[in-house]
Amino acid sequence: MAELDRPTRPVPRPLPALLTGENADVYFLRSEQVLAGDGRNPVVTMEVFCRRAGATLCGIDEAKGLLSIALEADAAAGNAAVWALRDGDLIEAKEVVLRIRAPYQSIARFETAYLGMLAHGTGWATAARAIVDAAAPTPVIAFGARHVHPNIADRLDYAAIIGGATSASTTAGSSRAGKMPVGTMPHALVLIYGDTVEAALAFDRNIEREVPRIVLVDTFRDESEESVRVAAALGNKLGGVRLDRASELGGVTPALVAEVRAALDAAGATAAQIVISGGLSLERIAEFKAAGSRVDTYAVGSAISGVRPIDFTADIHEIDGQPIGKRGRPSGTTTSPRLREVDLAAWRAALAPATR
Known part of the structure; x- marks a missing residue:
């Protein structure tokens, strides 16, 4: 039986x-x-x-x-x-x-x-699977909760993880799949502190040690410059940087990833990872893969939530x-x-x- x-x-x-x-x-x-x-x-x-x-x-x-x-x-x-x-x-x-x-x-x-x-x-899980397959072996995290009604955000994030995402941005959806929620910091936090390094240091002072220090670096200055600044400020506590350049400035590109990677390496932050977000799709991920971009994580929203x-x-x-x-x-x-x-x-x- x-x-x-x-x-x-x-x-x-x-x-x-x-x-x-x-x-x-x-x-x-x-x-x-x-x-x-x-x-x-x-x-x-x-x-x-x-x-x-x-x-x-x-x-x-x-x-x-x-x-x-x-x-x-x-x-x-x-x-x-x-x-x-x-x-x-x-x-x-x-x-x-x-x-x-x-x-x-x-x-x-x-x-x-x-x-x-x-x-x-x-629908969500199938879209996530397509994104994950396109990005492989680079991991994908689900950032789409803001694109759906909050009463179903947990279902969206759970489905994205079922489709292969390593985790998601909400506690409800991630925990249902046995994962910890993931996230970096919003532009709002950086804007309130008035400086990327100050926001990064505040995050480091107040957030549990097990949460990676991934710093958003496109709010005020050139991303390469900001990446070097936060690397100097946080030292080996820096887990990585997130690139989310506004579409009005051309968005995140393979060239930008290469510049930031080179700047981090030159600053001795060779272990710091690069997370990218902002309108990522199958086609855009294919561009980064074709360019050999050293992306460590893709944070994907509407390409999963909007299907x-x-x-x-x-x-x-x-x-x-x-x-x-x-x-x-x-x-x-x-x-x-x-x-x-x-x-x-x-x-x-x-x-x-x-x-x-």
Whole structure:
């Protein structure tokens, strides 16, 4: 017997509005009402897939958490079961990623939610995977939280890490993936102190030792000059510098990276790393790679956060054990050897407290 699918980390607890159906497409709620009125509640087998080949699946673990609550009573009575892949799996076009067998009234209202979890999570994770592959072996960190609604920033950052980013800028998203959040310093901090070195020294005085001293060096002066100044001020405590030159000044370029690297090396700061950020995309990363730029970390935002969701579809394939399907789609369950039965009780036990 195959091993059951169990969680390896906490998953977000569904919010009350999700469980009550307030966030569901209303036709699912009306379908429940119709079936309840006529006394019909067949056991159906639903299968979920997408048409995108090579996508990095994400959101499926959160969907398991949702279903672990929705199907608690049915599963205890032996009337429900779930099979699924896992976050991080690379999937084929039309591969079944989730199969649910349960009374229809128990799952109807949740279709909107689990499809949305999969669509956004997989879109972000797939974009992150493309960026990570393009940047390899240089690591990528996710800086996209500011481009999405704060209520989903943790999902974005978690998906980016599932896609291969080494960490992300928010505590919520990074910790969910078992990572520490990463960041340097904003221009605001440098502007308030009025000098890059003063801001760097203040950071060093007040921030825990385990946090790397990565100093933003493009606020007031030439980046090479500022890099040498902070290297002199921090000595071997300097972990690196971040380049985020404004687009009005031409942005970060391979030539700028080369200049800063040469300046740091000449100042004896050969161990100081260079982190670059600011509108990085697949195309821009390719430019740095082609130039042989000595970039140590790419900090990427909207190239991950701004991608379109990847659509997923849910279809009924059986009703009360009898194969059925809509016209144009196969009837009966699909052969899906990678699916594993989900231990719903274990996933329910792993739910983190609701935070919103």
